[in-house]
Amino acid sequence: MQYWYNVDTAQVESDDDRSPNANxxxxxxxxxxxxxxxxxxxxxxxxxxxxxxRWNDEGQR
Structure with missing residues (x-):
């Protein structure tokens, strides 16, 4: 089973009760x-x- 973090409610959700992707x-x-x-x-x-x-600094040399 996979788990998700709901950014609106600050709750962990499982595949069974997951909110929409945007949340x-x-x-x-x-x-x-x-x-x-x-x-x-x-x-x-x-x-x-x-x-x-670091990439930007090295690229300017």
Whole structure:
């Protein structure tokens, strides 16, 4: 079973009770991973921003 994080309600949902795509993040393999969806997204965004900064800095040399 997969799990989803509902950004409107801040609740974890399963495949059985999932809201429309526009309201959820996922899928995740566990309820815990779904509950941490916003933190995971933030961490990945920070990582990608840093990679972009390095790419841009190296490209200007």
């Amino acid at each position: 959820v993040m996922g899928p995740y393999d566990s309820p815990e991973a779904a509950q941490n969806a916003l933190q995971t997204a933030h961490e990945k965004s920070e990582q990608w921003d840093e990679e972009d900064r």
